[in-house]
Amino acid sequence: MSVEKFAFIGLGRMGYPMAGHLRTAGHQVTVFDIFEETVDRWVAEHGGQAASSPREAAAGASIVFTSLPADAHLRTAAYGDDGIFAGLETGAVWVDHTTASVVVSRELAEAATNQGAGFLDAPVSGGVQGAVNGGLTIMVGGADESVTRALPFIELYASLATHLGPSGAGQLTKMANQICVVGLCQALAEGLDFAESAGLDVAQVISVMLKGSSTSWQMENRAETMLAGEYDFGFATPLMQKDIALCMEAAREMAVPLPITSMVGQFLADVERMGGQGWDWSSLMERQRSHRSG
Numbered sequence: 001m002s003v004e005k006f007a008f009i010g011l012g013r014m015g016y017p018m019a020g021h022l023r024t025a026g027h028q029v030t031v032f033d034i035f036e037e038t039v040d041r042w043v044a045e046h047g048g049q050a051a052s053s054p055r056e057a058a059a060g061a062s063i064v065f066t067s068l069p070a071d072a073h074l075r076t077a078a079y080g081d082d083g084i085f086a087g088l089e090t091g092a093v094w095v096d097h098t099t100a101s102v103v104v105s106r107e108l109a110e111a112a113t114n115q116g117a118g119f120l121d122a123p124v125s126g127g128v129q130g131a132v133n134g135g136l137t138i139m140v141g142g143a144d145e146s147v148t149r150a151l152p153f154i155e156l157y158a159s160l161a162t163h164l165g166p167s168g169a170g171q172l173t174k175m176a177n178q179i180c181v182v183g184l185c186q187a188l189a190e191g192l193d194f195a196e197s198a199g200l201d202v203a204q205v206i207s208v209m210l211k212g213s214s215t216s217w218q219m220e221n222r223a224e225t226m227l228a229g230e231y232d233f234g235f236a237t238p239l240m241q242k243d244i245a246l247c248m249e250a251a252r253e254m255a256v257p258l259p260i261t262s263m264v265g266q267f268l269a270d271v272e273r274m275g276g277q278g279w280d281w282s283s284l285m286e287r288q289r290s291h292r293s294g
Protein backbone atom coordinates (compact mmCIF):
# COMPACT_ATOMS: atom_id res chain seq x y z
CA MET A 1 0.00 0.00 0.00
CA SER A 2 1.57 3.34 -1.01
CA VAL A 3 1.80 6.18 1.50
CA GLU A 4 -1.20 8.56 1.26
CA LYS A 5 -1.87 11.99 2.68
CA PHE A 6 -4.97 12.00 4.87
CA ALA A 7 -6.85 14.52 6.99
CA PHE A 8 -8.67 13.51 10.18
CA ILE A 9 -11.06 16.02 11.75
CA GLY A 10 -12.59 15.35 15.18
CA LEU A 11 -10.26 13.64 17.67
CA GLY A 12 -12.84 12.61 20.26
CA ARG A 13 -13.34 9.29 22.00
CA MET A 14 -13.68 7.58 18.60
CA GLY A 15 -11.68 9.75 16.21
CA TYR A 16 -8.51 9.87 18.30
CA PRO A 17 -7.77 6.13 18.10
CA MET A 18 -9.15 5.80 14.53
CA ALA A 19 -6.75 8.47 13.26
CA GLY A 20 -4.00 6.66 15.16
CA HIS A 21 -4.57 3.49 13.10
CA LEU A 22 -4.03 5.43 9.86
CA ARG A 23 -0.69 6.70 11.21
CA THR A 24 0.35 3.29 12.49
CA ALA A 25 -0.17 1.97 8.94
CA GLY A 26 2.43 4.53 7.80
CA HIS A 27 0.27 7.23 6.18
CA GLN A 28 0.74 11.00 6.52
CA VAL A 29 -2.07 12.29 8.69
CA THR A 30 -2.96 15.94 9.33
CA VAL A 31 -5.39 16.38 12.21
CA PHE A 32 -7.77 19.08 13.39
CA ASP A 33 -10.05 19.41 16.42
CA ILE A 34 -11.55 22.51 18.04
CA PHE A 35 -9.65 21.49 21.20
CA GLU A 36 -6.05 22.46 20.48
CA GLU A 37 -4.67 20.47 23.40
CA THR A 38 -6.20 17.28 21.96
CA VAL A 39 -4.50 17.97 18.62
CA ASP A 40 -1.16 18.59 20.39
CA ARG A 41 -1.52 15.38 22.41
CA TRP A 42 -2.34 13.35 19.26
CA VAL A 43 0.61 14.79 17.31
CA ALA A 44 2.98 14.20 20.23
CA GLU A 45 1.79 10.58 20.44
CA HIS A 46 1.59 9.76 16.72
CA GLY A 47 3.90 12.21 14.98
CA GLY A 48 1.48 13.57 12.33
CA GLN A 49 0.79 17.19 11.41
CA ALA A 50 -1.47 19.66 13.21
CA ALA A 51 -3.79 21.90 11.17
CA SER A 52 -5.30 25.16 12.36
CA SER A 53 -8.59 24.73 10.47
CA PRO A 54 -10.62 22.07 8.61
CA ARG A 55 -9.62 23.81 5.34
CA GLU A 56 -5.92 23.51 6.13
CA ALA A 57 -6.33 19.85 7.10
CA ALA A 58 -8.27 18.99 3.92
CA ALA A 59 -5.91 20.81 1.53
CA GLY A 60 -3.74 18.26 -0.27
CA ALA A 61 -5.44 15.25 1.35
CA SER A 62 -6.59 12.34 -0.86
CA ILE A 63 -9.10 11.29 1.82
CA VAL A 64 -10.63 13.49 4.52
CA PHE A 65 -12.03 11.62 7.52
CA THR A 66 -14.43 13.19 10.02
CA SER A 67 -15.75 11.90 13.35
CA LEU A 68 -17.87 14.69 14.85
CA PRO A 69 -20.75 14.66 17.34
CA ALA A 70 -23.73 15.53 15.09
CA ASP A 71 -25.21 17.43 12.11
CA ALA A 72 -24.50 20.93 13.43
CA HIS A 73 -20.79 20.20 14.01
CA LEU A 74 -20.54 18.66 10.54
CA ARG A 75 -21.98 21.76 8.88
CA THR A 76 -19.68 24.02 10.95
CA ALA A 77 -16.65 21.98 9.85
CA ALA A 78 -17.85 21.78 6.22
CA TYR A 79 -18.72 25.32 5.20
CA GLY A 80 -17.21 28.79 5.30
CA ASP A 81 -13.76 30.19 4.47
CA ASP A 82 -12.05 27.78 6.88
CA GLY A 83 -14.31 24.80 6.17
CA ILE A 84 -13.51 21.44 4.59
CA PHE A 85 -15.04 22.40 1.23
CA ALA A 86 -12.64 25.35 1.02
CA GLY A 87 -9.74 22.87 1.04
CA LEU A 88 -11.23 19.68 -0.43
CA GLU A 89 -9.31 18.63 -3.54
CA THR A 90 -10.91 17.57 -6.83
CA GLY A 91 -10.89 13.77 -6.87
CA ALA A 92 -10.59 13.49 -3.07
CA VAL A 93 -13.06 11.47 -0.97
CA TRP A 94 -14.59 12.68 2.30
CA VAL A 95 -15.38 9.76 4.61
CA ASP A 96 -17.71 10.81 7.42
CA HIS A 97 -17.87 8.56 10.50
CA THR A 98 -20.28 10.83 12.40
CA THR A 99 -23.66 9.34 13.25
CA ALA A 100 -25.71 12.01 11.49
CA SER A 101 -28.99 12.50 9.65
CA VAL A 102 -29.69 11.21 6.16
CA VAL A 103 -30.51 14.81 5.23
CA VAL A 104 -27.04 16.15 6.09
CA SER A 105 -25.31 13.14 4.51
CA ARG A 106 -27.09 13.67 1.19
CA GLU A 107 -26.51 17.45 1.37
CA LEU A 108 -22.75 17.00 1.88
CA ALA A 109 -22.60 14.29 -0.81
CA GLU A 110 -24.22 16.64 -3.30
CA ALA A 111 -21.90 19.52 -2.37
CA ALA A 112 -18.86 17.21 -2.69
CA THR A 113 -20.03 15.97 -6.11
CA ASN A 114 -20.46 19.58 -7.28
CA GLN A 115 -16.82 20.10 -6.34
CA GLY A 116 -15.60 16.99 -8.21
CA ALA A 117 -15.04 15.03 -4.99
CA GLY A 118 -16.72 12.04 -3.34
CA PHE A 119 -18.52 11.69 -0.01
CA LEU A 120 -19.31 8.56 2.00
CA ASP A 121 -21.60 8.39 5.03
CA ALA A 122 -19.83 5.77 7.13
CA PRO A 123 -21.15 5.63 10.71
CA VAL A 124 -19.59 3.09 13.02
CA SER A 125 -20.59 0.59 15.69
CA GLY A 126 -18.41 -1.17 18.25
CA GLY A 127 -17.70 1.58 20.79
CA VAL A 128 -14.44 3.13 21.93
CA GLN A 129 -13.06 -0.36 22.50
CA GLY A 130 -13.70 -1.19 18.82
CA ALA A 131 -12.01 2.04 17.75
CA VAL A 132 -8.96 1.32 19.93
CA ASN A 133 -8.70 -2.32 18.80
CA GLY A 134 -9.37 -1.52 15.13
CA GLY A 135 -12.42 -3.78 15.29
CA LEU A 136 -15.28 -1.43 14.32
CA THR A 137 -18.28 -2.40 12.22
CA ILE A 138 -18.72 0.32 9.57
CA MET A 139 -21.85 0.93 7.51
CA VAL A 140 -21.13 2.72 4.27
CA GLY A 141 -23.38 4.66 1.89
CA GLY A 142 -22.24 6.38 -1.31
CA ALA A 143 -21.00 5.94 -4.84
CA ASP A 144 -19.13 2.77 -5.88
CA GLU A 145 -15.97 4.56 -7.04
CA SER A 146 -15.56 6.43 -3.73
CA VAL A 147 -16.08 3.20 -1.79
CA THR A 148 -13.47 1.37 -3.89
CA ARG A 149 -11.01 4.22 -3.26
CA ALA A 150 -11.55 4.56 0.50
CA LEU A 151 -12.41 1.05 1.71
CA PRO A 152 -8.82 -0.30 2.05
CA PHE A 153 -8.08 2.58 4.46
CA ILE A 154 -11.37 2.38 6.37
CA GLU A 155 -10.51 -1.28 6.92
CA LEU A 156 -7.41 -0.21 8.91
CA TYR A 157 -9.74 0.23 11.91
CA ALA A 158 -12.65 -2.03 11.00
CA SER A 159 -13.29 -5.73 11.32
CA LEU A 160 -16.22 -5.29 8.91
CA ALA A 161 -16.91 -2.41 6.51
CA THR A 162 -19.91 -2.93 4.23
CA HIS A 163 -21.21 -0.86 1.33
CA LEU A 164 -25.00 -0.83 1.83
CA GLY A 165 -26.19 1.39 -1.01
CA PRO A 166 -26.24 4.99 -2.22
CA SER A 167 -25.77 8.12 -0.10
CA GLY A 168 -27.67 7.82 3.20
CA ALA A 169 -27.70 4.00 3.28
CA GLY A 170 -24.93 3.91 5.91
CA GLN A 171 -26.84 6.27 8.25
CA LEU A 172 -30.13 4.37 7.77
CA THR A 173 -28.38 1.09 8.64
CA LYS A 174 -26.83 2.66 11.75
CA MET A 175 -30.33 3.81 12.79
CA ALA A 176 -31.63 0.24 12.44
CA ASN A 177 -28.70 -0.85 14.63
CA GLN A 178 -29.54 1.74 17.30
CA ILE A 179 -33.25 0.83 17.25
CA CYS A 180 -32.28 -2.81 17.90
CA VAL A 181 -29.91 -1.95 20.75
CA VAL A 182 -31.74 0.69 22.83
CA GLY A 183 -34.45 -1.61 24.19
CA LEU A 184 -31.85 -4.27 24.79
CA CYS A 185 -29.81 -2.10 27.17
CA GLN A 186 -32.94 -1.07 29.11
CA ALA A 187 -33.94 -4.76 29.36
CA LEU A 188 -30.46 -5.58 30.66
CA ALA A 189 -30.82 -2.85 33.33
CA GLU A 190 -34.20 -4.29 34.36
CA GLY A 191 -32.84 -7.87 34.50
CA LEU A 192 -29.80 -6.92 36.58
CA ASP A 193 -31.89 -4.80 38.95
CA PHE A 194 -34.36 -7.68 39.31
CA ALA A 195 -31.59 -10.20 40.08
CA GLU A 196 -29.93 -7.84 42.56
CA SER A 197 -33.23 -7.05 44.30
CA ALA A 198 -33.91 -10.80 44.59
CA GLY A 199 -30.63 -11.18 46.52
CA LEU A 200 -29.01 -13.37 43.87
CA ASP A 201 -25.26 -13.50 43.17
CA VAL A 202 -25.59 -11.24 40.11
CA ALA A 203 -22.07 -11.96 38.78
CA GLN A 204 -23.03 -15.63 38.70
CA VAL A 205 -26.40 -14.82 37.11
CA ILE A 206 -24.60 -12.89 34.34
CA SER A 207 -22.17 -15.74 33.66
CA VAL A 208 -25.15 -18.10 33.24
CA MET A 209 -27.15 -15.67 31.07
CA LEU A 210 -24.14 -15.12 28.80
CA LYS A 211 -24.54 -18.79 27.79
CA GLY A 212 -28.31 -18.50 27.47
CA SER A 213 -30.82 -16.94 25.08
CA SER A 214 -30.49 -13.39 26.51
CA THR A 215 -26.79 -13.03 25.71
CA SER A 216 -25.76 -9.86 23.82
CA TRP A 217 -22.85 -7.48 23.11
CA GLN A 218 -24.34 -5.22 25.79
CA MET A 219 -24.36 -8.01 28.34
CA GLU A 220 -20.85 -9.13 27.45
CA ASN A 221 -19.36 -5.62 27.52
CA ARG A 222 -21.55 -3.60 29.89
CA ALA A 223 -23.24 -5.84 32.51
CA GLU A 224 -20.24 -5.80 34.86
CA THR A 225 -19.79 -2.00 34.76
CA MET A 226 -23.55 -1.43 35.09
CA LEU A 227 -23.54 -3.62 38.17
CA ALA A 228 -20.58 -1.65 39.60
CA GLY A 229 -22.28 1.69 38.72
CA GLU A 230 -19.31 2.73 36.52
CA TYR A 231 -20.15 4.98 33.56
CA ASP A 232 -17.12 7.21 33.15
CA PHE A 233 -16.31 5.99 29.61
CA GLY A 234 -17.85 5.12 26.26
CA PHE A 235 -20.90 6.55 24.49
CA ALA A 236 -22.23 9.62 26.27
CA THR A 237 -25.98 9.81 27.02
CA PRO A 238 -26.53 13.01 24.90
CA LEU A 239 -25.03 11.21 21.87
CA MET A 240 -27.45 8.30 22.28
CA GLN A 241 -30.33 10.76 22.67
CA LYS A 242 -29.18 12.40 19.43
CA ASP A 243 -29.17 8.97 17.71
CA ILE A 244 -32.68 8.24 19.01
CA ALA A 245 -33.90 11.60 17.71
CA LEU A 246 -32.45 10.75 14.27
CA CYS A 247 -34.27 7.38 14.33
CA MET A 248 -37.56 8.99 15.38
CA GLU A 249 -37.33 11.60 12.62
CA ALA A 250 -36.60 9.04 9.88
CA ALA A 251 -39.30 6.68 11.20
CA ARG A 252 -41.88 9.47 11.30
CA GLU A 253 -41.33 10.11 7.60
CA MET A 254 -41.99 6.43 6.85
CA ALA A 255 -44.85 6.20 9.42
CA VAL A 256 -42.97 3.39 11.22
CA PRO A 257 -43.87 3.15 14.95
CA LEU A 258 -40.92 2.97 17.39
CA PRO A 259 -42.56 2.81 20.85
CA ILE A 260 -39.64 1.23 22.75
CA THR A 261 -37.03 3.48 21.11
CA SER A 262 -39.09 6.55 22.00
CA MET A 263 -39.54 5.41 25.61
CA VAL A 264 -35.81 4.78 26.13
CA GLY A 265 -35.18 8.30 24.77
CA GLN A 266 -37.35 9.65 27.60
CA PHE A 267 -35.52 7.44 30.12
CA LEU A 268 -32.19 8.90 28.96
CA ALA A 269 -33.57 12.39 29.58
CA ASP A 270 -34.22 11.22 33.18
CA VAL A 271 -30.59 10.00 33.38
CA GLU A 272 -29.37 13.43 32.30
CA ARG A 273 -31.51 15.07 34.98
CA MET A 274 -29.81 12.73 37.47
CA GLY A 275 -26.44 14.24 36.43
CA GLY A 276 -25.56 11.72 33.72
CA GLN A 277 -24.64 14.12 30.87
CA GLY A 278 -21.12 12.71 30.66
CA TRP A 279 -21.96 9.10 31.54
CA ASP A 280 -21.99 6.17 29.13
CA TRP A 281 -25.61 5.51 28.16
CA SER A 282 -25.60 2.14 29.99
CA SER A 283 -26.27 4.46 32.97
CA LEU A 284 -29.91 3.61 32.20
CA MET A 285 -29.05 1.24 35.08
CA GLU A 286 -28.94 4.17 37.56
CA ARG A 287 -32.43 5.28 36.54
CA GLN A 288 -33.67 1.71 36.89
CA ARG A 289 -32.06 1.35 40.32
CA SER A 290 -33.44 4.66 41.59
CA HIS A 291 -36.71 2.99 42.74
CA ARG A 292 -34.74 1.48 45.62
CA SER A 293 -33.69 4.86 47.04
CA GLY A 294 -37.12 6.42 46.57
Ligand code: NAD
Pocket residue numbers: 009010011012013014015032033034035038067068069070073074076077097098099100124125126127128234235236239243
Ligand atom coordinates in the same frame (compact mmCIF):
# COMPACT_ATOMS: atom_id res chain seq x y z
P1 NAD B 1 -16.78 13.02 21.14
O1 NAD B 1 -17.68 14.10 21.60
O2 NAD B 1 -15.87 12.32 22.11
O3 NAD B 1 -15.82 13.60 19.97
C1 NAD B 1 -16.19 14.55 19.03
C2 NAD B 1 -14.95 15.43 18.74
O4 NAD B 1 -15.32 16.39 17.74
C3 NAD B 1 -14.49 16.23 19.96
O5 NAD B 1 -13.10 16.03 20.14
C4 NAD B 1 -14.81 17.68 19.60
O6 NAD B 1 -13.91 18.61 20.12
C5 NAD B 1 -14.71 17.61 18.08
N1 NAD B 1 -15.43 18.69 17.39
C6 NAD B 1 -16.67 19.19 17.61
N2 NAD B 1 -16.98 20.12 16.71
C7 NAD B 1 -15.91 20.21 15.89
C8 NAD B 1 -15.63 21.00 14.73
N3 NAD B 1 -16.50 21.88 14.24
N4 NAD B 1 -14.43 20.83 14.11
C9 NAD B 1 -13.53 19.94 14.60
N5 NAD B 1 -13.74 19.16 15.68
C10 NAD B 1 -14.92 19.32 16.31
O7 NAD B 1 -17.69 11.99 20.35
P2 NAD B 1 -17.36 10.44 20.03
O8 NAD B 1 -17.83 9.59 21.16
O9 NAD B 1 -15.96 10.33 19.55
O10 NAD B 1 -18.40 10.21 18.83
C11 NAD B 1 -18.16 10.70 17.52
C12 NAD B 1 -19.28 10.20 16.62
O11 NAD B 1 -19.26 8.76 16.62
C13 NAD B 1 -20.69 10.62 17.10
O12 NAD B 1 -21.49 10.93 16.00
C14 NAD B 1 -21.18 9.39 17.83
O13 NAD B 1 -22.59 9.32 17.80
C15 NAD B 1 -20.52 8.27 17.04
N6 NAD B 1 -20.29 7.02 17.80
C16 NAD B 1 -19.73 7.06 19.05
C17 NAD B 1 -19.52 5.87 19.73
C18 NAD B 1 -18.91 5.84 21.12
O14 NAD B 1 -18.93 4.77 21.76
N7 NAD B 1 -18.38 6.93 21.63
C19 NAD B 1 -19.89 4.65 19.16
C20 NAD B 1 -20.44 4.65 17.89
C21 NAD B 1 -20.63 5.85 17.21
